[in-house]
Amino acid sequence: xxxxxxxxxxxxxxxxxxxxxxxxxxxxxxxxxxxxxxxxxxxxxxxxxxxxxxxxxxxxxxxxxxxxxxxxxxxxxxxxxxxxxxxxxxxxxxxxxxxxxxxxxxxxxxxxxxxxxxxxxxxxxxxxxxxxxxxxxxxxxxxxxxxxxxxxxxxxxxxxxxxxxxxxxxxxxxxxxxxxxxxxxxxxxxxxxxxxxxxxxxxxxxxxxxxxxxxxxxxxxxxxxxxxxxxxxxxxxxxxxxxxxxxxxxxxxxxxxxxxxxxxxxxxxxxxxxxxxxxxxxxxxxxxxxxxxxxxxxxxxxxxxxxxxxxxxxxxxxxxxxxxxxxxxxxxxxxxxxxxxxxxxxxxxxxxxxxxxxxxxxxxxxxxxxxxxxxxxxxxxxxxxxxxxxxxxxxxxxxxxxxxxxxxxxxxxxxxxxxxxxxxxxxxxxxxxxxxxxxxxxxxxxxxxxxxxxxxxxxxxxxxxxxxxxxxxxxxxxxxxxxxxxxxxxxxxxxxxxxxxxxxxxxxxxxxxxxxxxxxxxxxxxxxxxxxxxxxxxxxxxxxxxxxxxxxxxxxxxxxxxxxxxxxxxxxxxxxxxxxxxxxxxxxxxxxxxxxxxxxxxxxxxxxxxxxxxxxxxxxxxxxxxxxxxxxxxxxxxxxxxxxxxxxxxxxxxxxxxxxxxxxxxxxxxxxxxxxxxxxxxxxxxxxxxxxxxxxxxxxxxxxxxxxxxxxxxxxxxxxxxxxxxxxxxxxxxxxxxxxxxxxxxxxxxxxxxxxxxxxxxxxxxxxxxxxxxxxxxxxxxxxxxxxxxxxxxxxxxxxxxxxxxxxxxxxxxxxxxxxxxxxxxxxxxxxxxxxxxxxxxxxxxxxxxxxxxxxxxxxxxxxxxxxxxxxxxxxxxxxxxxxxx
DNA sequence: ATCCTCCCCTAC
DNA sequence: TAAGGTAGGGGAGGAT
Ligand SMILES: Nc1ccn([C@H]2C[C@H](O)[C@@H](COP(=O)(O)OP(=O)(O)OP(=O)(O)O)O2)c(=O)n1
Ligand SMILES: [Mg+2]
Ligand SMILES: [Mg+2]
Numbered sequence: 001x002x003x004x005x006x007x008x009x010x011x012x013x014x015x016x017x018x019x020x021x022x023x024x025x026x027x028x029x030x031x032x033x034x035x036x037x038x039x040x041x042x043x044x045x046x047x048x049x050x051x052x053x054x055x056x057x058x059x060x061x062x063x064x065x066x067x068x069x070x071x072x073x074x075x076x077x078x079x080x081x082x083x084x085x086x087x088x089x090x091x092x093x094x095x096x097x098x099x100x101x102x103x104x105x106x107x108x109x110x111x112x113x114x115x116x117x118x119x120x121x122x123x124x125x126x127x128x129x130x131x132x133x134x135x136x137x138x139x140x141x142x143x144x145x146x147x148x149x150x151x152x153x154x155x156x157x158x159x160x161x162x163x164x165x166x167x168x169x170x171x172x173x174x175x176x177x178x179x180x181x182x183x184x185x186x187x188x189x190x191x192x193x194x195x196x197x198x199x200x201x202x203x204x205x206x207x208x209x210x211x212x213x214x215x216x217x218x219x220x221x222x223x224x225x226x227x228x229x230x231x232x233x234x235x236x237x238x239x240x241x242x243x244x245x246x247x248x249x250x251x252x253x254x255x256x257x258x259x260x261x262x263x264x265x266x267x268x269x270x271x272x273x274x275x276x277x278x279x280x281x282x283x284x285x286x287x288x289x290x291x292x293x294x295x296x297x298x299x300x301x302x303x304x305x306x307x308x309x310x311x312x313x314x315x316x317x318x319x320x321x322x323x324x325x326x327x328x329x330x331x332x333x334x335x336x337x338x339x340x341x342x343x344x345x346x347x348x349x350x351x352x353x354x355x356x357x358x359x360x361x362x363x364x365x366x367x368x369x370x371x372x373x374x375x376x377x378x379x380x381x382x383x384x385x386x387x388x389x390x391x392x393x394x395x396x397x398x399x400x401x402x403x404x405x406x407x408x409x410x411x412x413x414x415x416x417x418x419x420x421x422x423x424x425x426x427x428x429x430x431x432x433x434x435x436x437x438x439x440x441x442x443x444x445x446x447x448x449x450x451x452x453x454x455x456x457x458x459x460x461x462x463x464x465x466x467x468x469x470x471x472x473x474x475x476x477x478x479x480x481x482x483x484x485x486x487x488x489x490x491x492x493x494x495x496x497x498x499x500x501x502x503x504x505x506x507x508x509x510x511x512x513x514x515x516x517x518x519x520x521x522x523x524x525x526x527x528x529x530x531x532x533x534x535x536x537x538x539x540x541x542x543x544x545x546x547x548x549x550x551x552x553x554x555x556x557x558x559x560x561x562x563x564x565x566x567x568x569x570x571x572x573x574x575x576x577x578x579x580x581x582x583x584x585x586x587x588x589x590x591x592x593x594x595x596x597x598x599x600x601x602x603x604x605x606x607x608x609x610x611x612x613x614x615x616x617x618x619x620x621x622x623x624x625x626x627x628x629x630x631x632x633x634x635x636x637x638x639x640x641x642x643x644x645x646x647x648x649x650x651x652x653x654x655x656x657x658x659x660x661x662x663x664x665x666x667x668x669x670x671x672x673x674x675x676x677x678x679x680x681x682x683x684x685x686x687x688x689x690x691x692x693x694x695x696x697x698x699x700x701x702x703x704x705x706x707x708x709x710x711x712x713x714x715x716x717x718x719x720x721x722x723x724x725x726x727x728x729x730x731x732x733x734x735x736x737x738x739x740x741x742x743x744x745x746x747x748x749x750x751x752x753x754x755x756x757x758x759x760x761x762x763x764x765x766x767x768x769x770x771x772x773x774x775x776x777x778x779x780x781x782x783x784x785x786x787x788x789x790x791x792x793x794x795x796x797x798x799x800x801x802x803x804x805x806x807x808x809x810x811x812x813x814x815x816x817x818x819x820x821x822x823x824x825x826x827x828x829x830x831x832x833x834x835x836x837x838x839x840x841x842x843x844x845x846x847x848x849x850x851x852x853x854x855x856x857x858x859x860x861x862x863x864x865x866x867x868x869x870x871x872x873x874x875x876x877x878x879x880x881x882x883x884x885x886x
Numbered sequence: 887a888t889c890c891t892c893c894c895c896t897a898c
Numbered sequence: 899t900a901a902g903g904t905a906g907g908g909g910a911g912g913a914t
Contacts, residue, residue, distance in 0.1 A: 525899040
């Protein structure tokens with residue numbers, strides 16, 4: 001069975017995976033009422049959630065996320081069905097939209113039509129709509145289906161392994177849903193003007209003469225969400241220990257439990273536990289499969305229901321949100337908040353068929369903790385007066401931000417006996433800060449007193465980063481396989497960036513590498529097992545969504561690890577994009593957005609690609625003098641040109657800063673960007689420290705470290721200093737390290753500006769620019785900074801002279817001066833470049849912590865261990881998928 | 887001091 | 899078999 005292992009990136013994999021997929025989707029125990037996996041539907045979470053009829057008066061949200069097209073004559077007739085579906089939160093389509101319309105509604109199935117149907121289409125009887133309304137909730141499709149809903153596997157043959165993985169990953173699903181629901185809330189809030197609150201009518205009898213002013217936040221969370229959804233169509237399992245998982249209830253199954261019923265929890269079962277572990281303490285556990293599409297629909301129903309009362313919402317996750325209940329009470333003049341919540345919860349249950357619990361408190365923190373107390377199927381209001389005592393009665397691990405690690409830190413530093421918040425109350429703020437850090441310490445200090453930062457009920461929509469992670473089933477046999485997987489992930493990342501209208505400037509790669517002593521295959525099929533992470537990031541020449549640019553740079557980053565990565569030991573790959581811009585090129589302030597953006601020298605390079613699309617050569621684009629361009633010009637690339645042209649009339653050093661560190665950052669957003677960083681011929685390729693700065697100011701020695709050579713700078717700057725620096729600056733240009741070039745100039749600028757002779761500094765910087773131009777002219781026949789100095793002829797002579805025979809400054813560290821244009825010399829000097837990064841506390845034989853799993857509350861006593869040593873408790877009893885420590 | 891970068895940690 | 903993703907907070911330590 002070894003060869004059947006899921007291998008992402010192995011071309012032989014799809015067939016194998018597909019067969020299993022087929023089995024999985026129709027596994028015994030899945031009654032087919034809902035598909036286990038919306039192989040296509042759940043990839044389109046956003047589409048389901050997009051069907052937002054903000055402003056349309058509706059009476060319920062039963063059909064939220066559902067759309068219908070009515071085919072032929074039906075009873076009730078199509079216009080009636082249209083009214084019913086829209087009034088109850090669904091969508092009516094006048095045409096069947098493949099991939100968008102959930103159901104075709106038809107009284108019967110014309111035989112001639114069946115042949116033309118795609119497997120993914122679903123035809124359902126009109127009674128389905130009316131019966132759902134009678135029951136007040138979405139029913140299982142069951143016998144209402146005339147076609148479809150069962151056999152959706154055929155498409156899987158074409159689904160790439162990465163997509164297969166995401167289509168089955170619950171964690172991917174809930175992440176995606178959370179993001180989409182935030183957008184859903186943000187959209188509703190943006191459409192506030194046309195939004196209505198039909199369910200407020202239900203609160204009429206609560207309205208009184210007093211307008212309350214008490215601040216109350218409400219937190220709502222579905223009880224064992226995935227299980228609740230599953231039990232809607234399995235009423236016989238209500239009251240039994242039930243878990244949602246890919247595995248069947250098998251005492252040897254390594255499938256993770258996503259959610260379990262409260263009956264199962266009473267036996268010690270918890271989310272993230274392996275089924276085989278759960279079976280040990282709960283032998284009667286019933287395992288049921290996922291219903292991804294149903295979670296999407298139900299989540300939207302939950303949010304839509306709340307939106308019938310208020311838009312002061314804050315989305316948290318697929319089954320959980322906060323809202324400003326105090327504001328609602330005030331607006332409606334209602335003094336009994338719990339009565340409102342009873343009505344809302346009843347509506348949620350009526351619409352979704354699932355139970356929600358609610359916590360009320362003076363702030364979001366207390367509300368959240370109250371929810372935990374309210375569960376299952378309850379609601380609790382903790383008033384401001386009760387809050388401190390209430391929180392202090394709870395275990396510290398209940399506090400948000402106190403997870404596995406921080407809990408251990410607290411017990412290590414403040415006493416192993418510390419388990420409840422009350423035991424922390426006596427600790428001073430400085431004490432907690434020194435234990436947990438400045439901000440976390442304060443957070444905890446305030447939390448145990450029932451306090452927290454206020455919550456905004458305006459849904460933020462600005463993402464700061466986008467990432468794609470595949471840490472399951474990664475087994476790569478060679479570089480092409482790696483490249484293929486990177487390619488898939490890059491394409492996925494591109495799609496996600498474009499979906500949110502963003503391009504990114506900073507790309508990071510994270511690999512999970514099998515620990516040296518770990519078995520090739522862990523006990524759990526496809527799992528990464530004990531691993532350590534490797535990370536590397538690079539700045540892209542400009543904001544991009546281009547899959548090729550992402551792929552090529554990711555491969556470069558991976559190739560840059562030292563020692564080299566053993567491809568077959570890679571167990572996980574993640575690509576992370578930060579420093580986001582809109583596709584139109586506007587920086588996103590919240591994304592750590594470049595306050596000082598860098599205009600890359602890419603702006604000035606014309607590349608030539610070879611037949612493989614790789615950059616074979618480049619020339620410098622001369623910067624011609626231009627009259628200032630109309631500043632209303634919106635084209636980003638022209639805007640940069642404008643900056644430079646505008647600077648013509650200004651002093652030279654100012655113009656330099658425009659080039660290396662422009663004041664207004666306006667990156668270009670070309671339709672297609674260059675496929676690669678410019679690379680030199682192999683002989684000139686600099687060593688692997690490609691992303692490190694070649695120039696480091698050394699303040700203590702009043703010197704510049706240029707390419708590993710320490711050059712003391714005197715004040716005022718002497719010609720000798722300049723020539724030494726310029727000589728080594730040549731390495732910069734040769735190695736095309738554009739970011740370092742910027743740093744060199746700015747570092748130098750900073751340094752020299754501190755000197756006693758600013759005029760000398762300006763002159764020195766100007767001279768550096770002349771040097772770059774001179775060098776580029778020599779090497780490529782054009783210049784970077786332009787030549788508007790009538791004196792420059794003399795400058796060239798100067799450089800020819802001083803650089804060809806650089807003076808031996810008093811420095812022993814300055815090497816023998818080679819001929820400037822001798823390739824051997826280039827190689828020699830390049831080799832002398834040190835790696836300036838101070839070898840970050842590299843855990844050298846890197847066994848290291850990876851994602852310690854949250855410790856279960858009940859089972860498994862904590863293993864007392866040395867500081868920072870972490871055991872993966874969930875895997876503790878398994879044969880080999882253990883460990884981790886650092 | 888304050889910022890920046892590279893991580894770890896947390897939550898669902 | 900099994901599908902261990904993802905965004906954001908923030909700490910540590912170096913750069914500015
Ligand atoms: N480690 C986790 C945590 C959660 N989930 C999914 C399944 C849950 O049903 C859903 C909601 O998470 P909750 O933390 O709200 O847990 P439940 O709703 O299952 O239980 P509770 O009643 O405690 O809220 O997210 C998951 O797949 N894996
Ligand atoms: Mg829940
Ligand atoms: Mg939840």
